Amino acid sequence: MLPIINLYTCKEALIRLDDYLDRELSPEEIRRVERHLKICHHCTRKFGFEKELLAQIRERLTRLDTPPELWERITHTLAEIKE
């Protein structure tokens, strides 16, 4: 079997981009995506951009402040339920 059969084209790699970033591909698909990325700088840039964007969006959302009185409100309400 020719080795090239196992290589994804750019199109085949890119349609798996989201699933790759979300770790939803099979081990074989991951291997084939990563083999493609080793030889394709264009796709490497695109995958890198999406990965960094996702990481930074998630990181920003962790900065959202939770109202400090929310936990207090909840515990007070729970205490009232029981009494």
Place this chain on the structure above:
Amino acid sequence: MDDAVTTTAYKQEYERLLKPLMRIAFGVALHLTRNRDDAEDLVQETAIQAFRAFPTFQPGSHFKAWFLRILTNLFLNKVRKKQREPEIASLDDAPDLYLYTQVTLSGWKKGNQDPATQLMERIGTEQIVAAIAALPEEFRVVAALYFEEELSYQEIADILDCPLGTVRSRLHRGRKILQRTLWELVQETPPGAALPQTKGGN
């Protein structure tokens, strides 16, 4: 006395599991309700409902997923009561890699800085929240769980009690819509403008 001891231990165990979830629960609720006051109310209401249902919770199972399932169900039930017709996603999808293409075409590139970081320097946290809030409901619910917590597609499907394929397709399309909205928000912000970043700064 035994009952009192049991009840106290029950409450302590519930609070021990719940407290670390406050940030995630509030984040998800904020994306769903699009409003801080409503988000607080939703988390509080969920906390009470989950407390009442706590005897049915199987120790050792995934408390976070269980709690988020109650939260999203409460939200969806409220929404369905308010609207007779479901919200229809009529937004056009953005093309694949929309932001990558726009940033590449924009000529912003300076030095060796990675383009995603360049883009994010122009986006405030409140703009990200606004972009998620602008998603139609069916995409917003999935996106809220996805962005706030790194849940697998299967975990999201279990929380929402829907097929995994539905989660995948809504998430893929939701991301495209989100990218278009974020770009529109960036276009409205002059370069170098101070962006609100909420607590913690940028």
